[in-house]
Amino acid sequence: MVNIGVIGYGYWGPHLVRNFMTTAGSQVLAVCDSDRSRLRSLQSSHPELLISTDYRELLADPALHAVAIATPVATHYDLARDALTAGKHVFVEKPLAASTREAETLVEMATRKGLCLHVDHTFLYTGAVQKIRELIGTDQLGELYYYDSVRVNLGLFQSDVSVLWDLAVHDLSILDYLLDEYPRAVSVTGQTHVDGNPENIAFLTLLYQSHFIAHLHVNWLAPVKLRRTLISGSRRMVVYDDLEPSEKVKVYDKGITLNGHPESRYRALIDYRTGDMWAPRLDNTEALGRQAGQFLRSIETGEVSPSDGQAGLRVVRILEAAHRSLQERGRPVRLDAGI
Amino acid sequence: MVNIGVIGYGYWGPHLVRNFMTTAGSQVLAVCDSDRSRLRSLQSSHPELLISTDYRELLADPALHAVAIATPVATHYDLARDALTAGKHVFVEKPLAASTREAETLVEMATRKGLCLHVDHTFLYTGAVQKIRELIGTDQLGELYYYDSVRVNLGLFQSDVSVLWDLAVHDLSILDYLLDEYPRAVSVTGQTHVDGNPENIAFLTLLYQSHFIAHLHVNWLAPVKLRRTLISGSRRMVVYDDLEPSEKVKVYDKGITLNGHPESRYRALIDYRTGDMWAPRLDNTEALGRQAGQFLRSIETGEVSPSDGQAGLRVVRILEAAHRSLQERGRPVRLDAGI
């Protein structure tokens, strides 16, 4: 049984509490938030919990094996560092930290102390993304051509981080999960429509060594909510629409076929292919519950999590470069190959 | 009565013939194509027409006042130049020419000779785009924030020009029509998935002096056809979906409202607004017919066409800069302020 303390009880914290309460193999012993008013109803319905406004109380509790951190990004580093120092396994909201340097330090600390560092890349644990990974893994899509995502709505403007850190992080973690290849450069444009605030709309392209290209489209100021990703390969193409109630993943037997010798590939030698469409049944288990299970397995068996600290670091590294490119109006920024 | 000769009778030529035949004030006297087989059925059903495989025959015919050119882009310059030299008004397929230099020369020639040079920017003449222009012109959208277009499908790969010249040209002409402002720079990324062929997927951002930003998303290798543009202003937002059978333009009374002094605009001072949605009735007259009418009025009354040579040049200038940015993986390329 893994004993968990949850730090941060705002929007996401209650979901973490509920999940670690109901997942077999874990129990929640303590919850903390700097704002005591948020904790009141929890205290009355769960009088057995240690309730605190000081996270250090949790870190000092030897009964806790792990903490789950659901606080603003800027605080992730300090909290995770202190937790690792106190010998706790750490489950932290995305993104892992506010800079590459912070993320690297956390990864290094966790490795050194033999503790699990897990980032909450929720989408990796959805039936939809797992099915897409399976399609790629069994080579049903063929050579991958592109990943093209639109993730827009009338969302809450954040004053500390741009829309990249809020929305693009989802696609970057999905790409990290689906691909073996790390991007070589990133080019980003965007704009703020509230003076003095960070960018509320951004367009991000990831460039790779291969022919693959990824493009993310994030926007807090859109009249309609869209969550649609096209993933194209030489063999088949996928439309992943997270707002579809039932058929979130559609696989199209569509595309082009190249005929003739490579050196003479000109227009006449491209054939167009249109076949069946297929929407596989997806596992509808709640993603957060499956993710909690992964965290517990990593702690108990050492199984490598697909959203471990390394994955979190890879994502933060891209976000940091993306921010730089955005400041320079799209100039491509190289990403260190060494990952 | 304006007498028209049509040069090029492939995919688009027959539409031009039909339109200039049926638009009041014009008649088609001659049609030419270098491939005689394309002209056969036209000849039998319209024996009164001058049918030719040599466009110079048309240019030499003093009965013709104007020619409409529907041939590959690479040939636009030579054909239009010869037609203007021969004293004919010119209606030419988009884009106007294959380079800024060519386009400038054509504009200069037409001006010097007092002839009309009209570019077939078809979308400007649709009920949808005209309604959007009216919404902007009557300040119903407020300060413009962004234009964000997705124009993708499994389209015919072209071997001579990239997807930018085939699809992005539509949005560039619409933007030219809707906005008073010319972009200051362009940043483009893209990829080819057929070795040796031009890019079949591209992402183009236009950066402006103001807070406005435009983004175009074009792709010949998508499993589904999408034609959706979000146009956002401080007052209202528009979703323009050209594939909707009836409600192509939806106007949302949605957005954010800023409260308090500009210097203190932080998160707490942004209010979110959600009101009614409204889909105005659109004029369903065929766009090509209305465009033919505009061309004839320009010839007869000197009325300035919104898709005249100047407009065509402005679009080609962006395409050329976009191509350069694409070669340099997104590096922003400045556009000459000189419009």
Added chain:
Amino acid sequence: MVNIGVIGYGYWGPHLVRNFMTTAGSQVLAVCDSDRSRLRSLQSSHPELLISTDYRELLADPALHAVAIATPVATHYDLARDALTAGKHVFVEKPLAASTREAETLVEMATRKGLCLHVDHTFLYTGAVQKIRELIGTDQLGELYYYDSVRVNLGLFQSDVSVLWDLAVHDLSILDYLLDEYPRAVSVTGQTHVDGNPENIAFLTLLYQSHFIAHLHVNWLAPVKLRRTLISGSRRMVVYDDLEPSEKVKVYDKGITLNGHPESRYRALIDYRTGDMWAPRLDNTEALGRQAGQFLRSIETGEVSPSDGQAGLRVVRILEAAHRSLQERGRPVRLDAGI
């Protein structure tokens, strides 16, 4: 403060408990279910509640002013009758009772004892249905032509009542709320696809004295979930799609206009009208909460509820006639005018 006891803690009961707990002016003092296992977690999180497996314990409690009944239809009559006898106001799940005779008795009892009898016709309290009622009330639709509803999905087959009693009841209560007119006859067809079970698919037409017609389409065995109603008037038409995330109600300025003298209305005198479409913003407050408020106001001020016992009786009367028509393969069954 109205003190409430909730009878039945299966699927719907927990919603009632939560709503009466959080609605200003009411509190829940007791909850009962014949299956003790369902009550366990409630007991631990709310130790202050009276928890019982015998509803008579609740009826005997003088502290309770009202009971809310969320049990199978077949038990509504006995429970409501006993509650009224015990002097409690009654809030009961739809449909009010299993037969017209039962419903009449309950209405008569409530009237005689001066108690509120309220039926949970939830849809009446949604922003969408209230907006449609407002459109009708302000004569924006003109003379009403038809109500045409499709309410299908892969739903839970019930073994005791047909799909009419489960799904059609929603539309019958909405119609009762929207219209001043009561139907004159009902014609119903349907089928069972599981031998020995009640009908899982049914088509119900309500015929009126006027030109109005209503048609309901209910089905437990459909591959997709649909909840779409067309409501047409001489002036405007409404599409009400309850599955649309934001624009649930769309108002079309579309229809026909009759010209000329009534006696000579033939084809040439019908004009077709196509104008704007408009989706009004809807109140998104939870319907159940608003309904709880209505029940409390009815108790405290005597305000007539739109889903009182009379409304519940009118709906049950149609269901009963519908069942008879269904047995006779569509033969129209008259409804007593006297309501």
Added chain:
Amino acid sequence: MVNIGVIGYGYWGPHLVRNFMTTAGSQVLAVCDSDRSRLRSLQSSHPELLISTDYRELLADPALHAVAIATPVATHYDLARDALTAGKHVFVEKPLAASTREAETLVEMATRKGLCLHVDHTFLYTGAVQKIRELIGTDQLGELYYYDSVRVNLGLFQSDVSVLWDLAVHDLSILDYLLDEYPRAVSVTGQTHVDGNPENIAFLTLLYQSHFIAHLHVNWLAPVKLRRTLISGSRRMVVYDDLEPSEKVKVYDKGITLNGHPESRYRALIDYRTGDMWAPRLDNTEALGRQAGQFLRSIETGEVSPSDGQAGLRVVRILEAAHRSLQERGRPVRLDAGI
């Protein structure tokens, strides 16, 4: 080579002319319409055709082997009878005739004279309906449960026939093609909203000997255009949406499974099944062209057409009974078993 004359050159006639002109094995020699103005442009573009305002001229022409009739329903009988008498094969618009008696006479005449009588049941020749027939024929749907069609839009009100004869005829012909079983009774409700005109909205149920049930929903006064049919079987379910641009037919591996002995089929023994969805690629050849080919093959080889006179008669018989049921507000009208 089959020589065709086309009678009626209004809305549909030009399509017939074009199709029989371009289908291999047929040529159009003559076209007739009582309104000479409709024929003018045809005459100028096709001076080789015999153009007439008197259909008897065509019937008298020994060069013609067959006539295609595209005139109002009320005239079908006279024209087809005269054509058969003159020894011509007949292709006639749907519905075959205005009454069962007329249809029977035509079928009997054609049989006696050994001529082909073909009804234009266009939908039978679409890729979508042919694919559905294949799914049924290869038992992929299992035992058929229901056919449920919605076919509504703001359509042209006809003053001579109700919406049944205009729209329901499509579904009746599709059902005739898909099923081996003929309905036993029909129950229809509907309403007119223009005094003195036939019904513009109608709801038709077909009742069968088996558990199968069909329901048609036709309406000329709807704010949106819908063409959606659900076809359900014990094994799989189909959604056929004719307005979908690409995936018109979707096959759902969804439904219920009955466990246990038939005599004990109660609720607990129904299992729900949700699997993949699949949209097969459809043949996109124009339906009318394929139908022309069928007509020619029937003439030349005697191959039985799925939309021959017998099929047309079966459809008219249902329409006639439907009309009677509609007059009696849904009373079920028996259909003669003998077909």
